[in-house]
Amino acid sequence: MARSDGADGRFSYEGLDRIIHEKARLSVLTSLVAHPKGLPFPDLKRLCGLTDGNLSRHLAVLSEADLVSIEKGQAHNRPQTLCHLTQAGRTRFLEYLAVLEQVVRDAAKAAERMPDGSLNTKTA
Amino acid sequence: MARSDGADGRFSYEGLDRIIHEKARLSVLTSLVAHPKGLPFPDLKRLCGLTDGNLSRHLAVLSEADLVSIEKGQAHNRPQTLCHLTQAGRTRFLEYLAVLEQVVRDAAKAAERMPDGSLNTKTA
DNA sequence: CACCACACTTTGCGATGCAAAGTATGACGG
DNA sequence: CCGTCATACTTTGCATCGCAAAGTGTGGTG
Numbered sequence: 520m521a522r523s524d525g526a527d528g529r530f531s532y533e534g535l536d537r538i539i540h541e542k543a544r545l546s547v548l549t550s551l552v553a554h555p556k557g558l559p560f561p562d563l564k565r566l567c568g569l570t571d572g573n574l575s576r577h578l579a580v581l582s583e584a585d586l587v588s589i590e591k592g593q594a595h596n597r598p599q600t601l602c603h604l605t606q607a608g609r610t611r612f613l614e615y616l617a618v619l620e621q622v623v624r625d626a627a628k629a630a631e632r633m634p635d636g637s638l639n640t641k642t643a
Numbered sequence: 644m645a646r647s648d649g650a651d652g653r654f655s656y657e658g659l660d661r662i663i664h665e666k667a668r669l670s671v672l673t674s675l676v677a678h679p680k681g682l683p684f685p686d687l688k689r690l691c692g693l694t695d696g697n698l699s700r701h702l703a704v705l706s707e708a709d710l711v712s713i714e715k716g717q718a719h720n721r722p723q724t725l726c727h728l729t730q731a732g733r734t735r736f737l738e739y740l741a742v743l744e745q746v747v748r749d750a751a752k753a754a755e756r757m758p759d760g761s762l763n764t765k766t767a
Numbered sequence: 768c769a770c771c772a773c774a775c776t777t778t779g780c781g782a783t784g785c786a787a788a789g790t791a792t793g794a795c796g797g
Numbered sequence: 798c799c800g801t802c803a804t805a806c807t808t809t810g811c812a813t814c815g816c817a818a819a820g821t822g823t824g825g826t827g
Contacts, residue, residue: 530671530690531691543816546656552754553750567652576815616750630676667784694786696808697784697786703807722792723805
């Protein structure tokens with residue numbers, strides 16, 4: 520019965536990129552994918568509910584992994600760090616999302632077989 | 644929060660429980676929700692593609708958080724650790740999944756506005 | 768000119784994931 | 798009867814990581 524059920528690694532979800540699979544960075548990437556023109560540091564900070572230091576660190580990680588690009592410039596006589604997704608970042612993020620969807624589907628499918636199943640996969 | 648866009652924490656996803664939001668533990672929980680009767684240690688190990696030590700540690704964390712229960716018994720003259728989701732575990736996992744879905748939806752919605760959008764959550 | 772606000776960066780630390788090594792026990796071969 | 802192997806975990810150690818507090822630099826304000 521080494522079927523779909525007993526298969527090794529059936530639920531290992533290798534596709535869950537460790538760089539992306541992190542609360543804070545997931546927030547950043549989602550924010551950025553929603554703002555294709557890029558976002559300045561302070562806006563990103565507020566959108567993600569992160570502290571300065573925190574965001575700085577995560578941006579460094581994401582930049583290092585070439586998922587986001589960072590442009591340091593000036594605006595209104597102030598330093599401005601503008602961030603946006605790279606093409607690679609977009610692609611990898613979308614791949615990651617596809618795996619997330621798989622997780623949700625797997626779990627939802629399993630859970631709905633139970634009486635208590637309060638999962639609602641389609642609510643807004 | 645009149646604006647949908649500039650709202651503080653719009654993408655902060657507070658609901659992403661740190662205990663659950665972890666590749667390995669997500670695997671474990673998904674496996675367990677798919678096997679309401681519980682799973683023995685070795686099966687879980689293979690399903691999740693984890694090493695012994697790794698699984699042991701994560702189970703300890705999950706057990707400590709009261710998300711899974713662990714019964715140590717005997718089977719075929721061998722020690723057998725049987726794991727299954729607690730009621731609380733099921734509930735919290737389902738809550739977590741709802742947030743995950745929100746993440747996927749947010750991102751999908753933003754991404755599909757782009758030409759390259761290779762994401763197909765349901766897109767036309 | 769002192770002071771404060773803004774825009775980040777760096778540092779320090781406690782927590783964490785992961786893998787390698789350790790423990791315990793039953794089965795098997797000679 | 799003894800030694801070796803396999804199974805079923807647990808413990809330990811390290812390297813990484815997230816997070817928050819403190820630090821840096823600069824421009825505006827009274």
